[in-house]
Amino acid sequence: MPSRYRRPSRLYRFTVGLVKTAAILTGLFSLGLTSAYVAMQIAMDRDRVEVPRVIGLDSIAASELIKEVGLVPRVVAEEFSERIPKRHVTNQRPAGRNRVKIGSEVRLFISRGSDQLEVPSVAGGTLVQAQKVLAEAGLTLGLITQIHSDAHAHDLIIAQDPPAGASAVRGTTVRLLLSLGPFEEMVTMPEVRGREMVTAINLLRELQLEIRVSFDRSVSQQGHVMAQDPPPGAQVKVGGQVQLTIGD
Numbered sequence: 001m002p003s004r005y006r007r008p009s010r011l012y013r014f015t016v017g018l019v020k021t022a023a024i025l026t027g028l029f030s031l032g033l034t035s036a037y038v039a040m041q042i043a044m045d046r047d048r049v050e051v052p053r054v055i056g057l058d059s060i061a062a063s064e065l066i067k068e069v070g071l072v073p074r075v076v077a078e079e080f081s082e083r084i085p086k087r088h089v090t091n092q093r094p095a096g097r098n099r100v101k102i103g104s105e106v107r108l109f110i111s112r113g114s115d116q117l118e119v120p121s122v123a124g125g126t127l128v129q130a131q132k133v134l135a136e137a138g139l140t141l142g143l144i145t146q147i148h149s150d151a152h153a154h155d156l157i158i159a160q161d162p163p164a165g166a167s168a169v170r171g172t173t174v175r176l177l178l179s180l181g182p183f184e185e186m187v188t189m190p191e192v193r194g195r196e197m198v199t200a201i202n203l204l205r206e207l208q209l210e211i212r213v214s215f216d217r218s219v220s221q222q223g224h225v226m227a228q229d230p231p232p233g234a235q236v237k238v239g240g241q242v243q244l245t246i247g248d
Helices: 010-045 059-068 127-137 197-206
Strands: 048-050 072-079 089-093 099-101 105-111 116-118 140-147 157-161 167-169 173-179 186-188 210-216 225-229 235-237 241-247
Touching: 059 072, 059 089, 059 105, 127 140, 127 157, 127 173, 197 210, 197 225, 197 241
Parallel strands: 072 105, 140 173, 210 241
Antiparallel strands: 048 099, 089 105, 116 167, 157 173, 186 235, 225 241
16 A cells, blocks of 8 residues: 655755744744843943932931941931930931942931920010020910900010910920900090099099199189199099199
8 A cells, every 4th residue: 555655845954944944043032032031131240339218217227227237328308206216317319228329328217306395484474585485495476365464564474375284296386375464444535624633633633633733823723723734635544643733
């Protein structure tokens, strides 16, 4: 029985060989690219170091640690922190464990400590003194209310809110109660010139003013008020003195 097997043609064998050769060349090219990439990464990595993690460290110690690995520390900002003590590192850029080029800059954020503080006492002092004390403590002067007080002299602080010793956030507004001194009732001085002495004195006594009288020769204004001090329209404290000059 004759065999039906036919040997592959030369063209077929050539095509198969060409495909195999191309596959081998492709593999070699890929391997070469991979090797080149790895070699490049190794070469680049020689100039890189790992950034140390310095969050929580004292700023001086953190800077020295960064310098030891060939990097440059730079403080860029200060911020309040409840967790990190004052003058310690609160944050860093780049973060720790990243690999960067030798000589790169590591930016540091430093703690200013907590923004919580104790409100100082300003009661009993003057407004100028209070402004200075509050500013030094990091607080803001707020609304000032003024009232009369028999117990506090004029321009002295009676009370404050928040009170002394209270806990407050830096920048909190402090309101003050300021004394105007004891209440003094005032009256308006009336015109009494030309009036009879008795009429003028009775009018001024009704206003609770103290009268002092002097006399001057005057035939035309005898028994009448020639002059008065304070003048008409002036504001006089209740119980204050008024000087009258009477014609004699």
